[in-house]
Amino acid sequence: MRAGGLIQRCADRPGDSHDHATGRSYILNLDTNGAAGALLMAESTMKASYRSTFGRLLPGLLLVVALGGISLANAEREAEAPRLSHEQTPRLVIGITVDQMRPDYFYRFWNHYGDGGFKRLLNHGFLFRNAKYRHSHTATGPGHAAVYTGTTPRVHGLIGNRWYVPALDRQINVVEVPDSDFVTVGGGAAAGERRSPGNMMVTTVGDELHIYSGERSRVLSVSMKDRSAILSGGHTGSAYWFDPATGNFITSTFYRSELPDWLRAFNERRLAREFLQRTWEPARPIETYVESRPDRNPYERPLPGMFRATFPKDLAEIMRQPTMDAGVLGVTPFGDELLFELARTALIEERLGRGDAPDMLMIGLSAADSIGHYFGPASKQIQDYYIRLDEYLADFLAFLDDNFERHEYLIVMTADHGAHYVPQYLHDLRIPTGHENFHTRLNEVMRQLLRQHLQRRFGSDLLLSISGQDVHLDRRRIAEMQLDLAAVRRETVHFLHGLDFVAGAISADTLDAAEFTEGVRGRVLQNYFPARSGDVMVWLTPHTRGDLGTGFTGHGTPWTNDLHVPILFYGYDIPHGQSSAPVAPSDIASTLAVFLNSPFPSGNTGNPLNDLIYRGR
Ligand SMILES: [Zn+2]
Structure with a gap:
């Protein structure tokens, strides 16, 4: 025995x-x-x-x-x-984050999937069907950090993909630390950009594993997007991401002073350049894609340099235009195909899962997000992306079969946020949206009206910026004028509540004083980090986008479409099953920590997913 x-x-x-x-x-x-x-x-x-x-x-x-x-x-x-x-522990944890993945993609496209990809994971793994983010600003930076730190922006500090910094009078990127010396290495035009995880105030599950193992465990993270790679990799791992200028994968001096030899060799294969010669056509006859809307419709945006949003998409033709770079690859499934190839190479070259302590490999699939933004969740392009992703996954799982026994690795798949349908499409279906027309940007409307109102009410322009959900007031000016900051904030909230596309607004004073534990206000509080957040937080009605005009969609709202994501575990000794228990992606980190025997991340507020762990009677 x-x-x-x-x-x-x-x-x-x-x-x-x-x-x-x-x-x-x-x-x-x-x-x-x-x-x-x-x-x-x-x-x-x-x-x-x-x-x-x-x-x-x-x-x-x-x-x-x-x-x-x-x-x-x-x-x-x-x-x-x-x-x-x-x-005991798994030898290797593989975290796959599909950027912008909605849970319904499993079922909508089920009949198109083969046996070796999504179906294998779902038929043998454990699916959480009621996972929703606990923070309000559903975006890539806050989402990836939530998955691996096990907490919300209130604790990890990453309140958006970027946020406004009054002292600099500009927005900073979530992975940009303005006074840091850590810059990208190995890139082209992006070389020298400040990139590091320094804004993330807590440890990740990978950081804790690394320290707990006496620094034997390694955490390696890859993505097309810098923020996905960097925030998943944590402070003690390594992270590699795509440089659109060169088509190479790069890193930051935060991790190492130059690229590892294996990555140099990978870049020299020039796969990005090769993939950019392709034409993106449906993988199967398009008439079989009955689960999505007609390819020709008014709710989609053509790829850069193209006149129409329909198939086929000739990438070589797009690339002939002088302003185009390899970033085009990231708006096609081929970007994520390339990323899987990089993940396989990294796993072999770094001998992940072959050491005497468990390792972690994070794969951030970003093309899903870009395709969703351009074409929307109801599009033929999204359907084709997931049919292809199913094939990429099947190949990757077969690769794992060749290198590991199933009980040696543990896979967790989730998304950093969901997505909502194109508002104009919903409007045409007579579903209410906050848009009167689709040519004005509501954030701009809100900015102008609020500016005018504060001018009338207090005799001065007191608005600095509306960035994401954060309204920044000019605190210096308010102090000079000896106005009561709390009163200006209250007036701002009252005014915003009068706009019919605004669902709610709340002042930082209220967030400081009250503990909202549920609903949208609970999520807004979980997105509030006093040193970085605005004076007032504002959110719009469902199916309403503040930042974009016609034929374009995405995420970022505190509503269910954007909050709801799959959580799927597979491998190791994960039981087969599903659960509709209310859980969140911020429960993943402590779950992994239980499987790895490692400490919970330093700011962890989520709970281990007990359906996977409980074996008592
Ligand atoms: Zn996005």
Whole structure:
């Protein structure tokens, strides 16, 4: 019998039943066998004392007890195959974040998927169907940070993909630390840009694993987008992302002074350039894509340099225009195909999952987001993207089969935010939106009206910026005029509440004073970080975009379409099943920490997903 009475079951191909399986003990390396060992490890409280004198004597003592007549209890324990996760871990955790993925894409396109991709994960893994973000500004930076830090912007500090800094009178990027010396390395036009995870105020699950393992565990993160790679990689990992200027993958001096040899060699394969010779056409006959709207419709934006938004999309033709760069690849499925190739290369070259401590590999699939922004969730292009992603996933899982047993790796798949349908499309379906017409930008309307109102009411222009959900007032001017800041904030809230496309506004004073635990105000509070947030937080009615005009959509709102994402676990000893329990992506980090035996991230506020862990009676 193996330690812990677990069943070793390695055969793992699609269609196999899913059993609990032993991994190896990478961290504690407990050397126990037989009944005494099983009993010993059934007592998690004994783990701490294992290396003490008492602990060394204990197996012998227990063996005596076991031989003395508790074989019945032993047999029961064995029959129940208790999972003793404190004694073992996966060798490799793979986090796959599909940027802007809505949960309905699993089911809408189900009939188009093969057996080896999404269906394999769903038929053998565990799906959380009611996962929603706990913060209000649903965007890539805050989302990726939430997944791996296990908390919200209120704690991790990343309130948006960018935010306005009054002292600089400009917005900064979520992965830009203005006074930092860490700059990109290996890039073209972007070379020298400040990039690091320094704005993220807490540790990630990968950081904790790295420190806990005596710095043996490695965390490697790849994405087309810098922020996805950097925030998933944490402070102690390494991160590589796509440079549109050169078509190469690059990093920052925060991680290392030059690219590793294997990445240099990967870049020299010039795959991006090769992929940019392709034409993006539907992978299957387009008439079979009955789950999406006609390709020719008024709600989509053509790719840069194209006149029409319809298939086919000749990338070589687009690239012939002088202003185009390799970033075009990121608006096609081929960007994520390239990323999977990079992930495979990194996994082999860095020997991830082959060390004596567990490693983590994060894959941030960004093309999904760009395609969603251009064409919307109802489009043929989104359908084609997910049909292709299913194939990429199947290839990647087959690659893992070639290199690992299934119980050796643990996959978690989620999204950094969801997406809403194109507002104009909903408007034409007679579903209310906050838009009277689709040619004016509502944020601009809001800015002008608020500016005029504050001018009339207080005799001065007191508005600095509306950035995301944050309204920044001119605090210096308010102090000079000896106005009451709280009164100006209240007036701002009252005025914004009078605009019919505004669903709500709340002053920082109220957020400082009250603990909203539910609903939109609860989410807004979870997005509030006093040193970075505005004086007033404002959010628009559902199906309303503040920043964009016609034929364009995305995310960023505190409403269900943008909050709702899948959480899917697969591999290791994940049971097969699904749950509709209300959970959040910020529950993923502590769940992984439980599987890895590592400490929770420093600011963690989520809870481990107990459906995956509980094995008691
Ligand atoms: Zn986006």
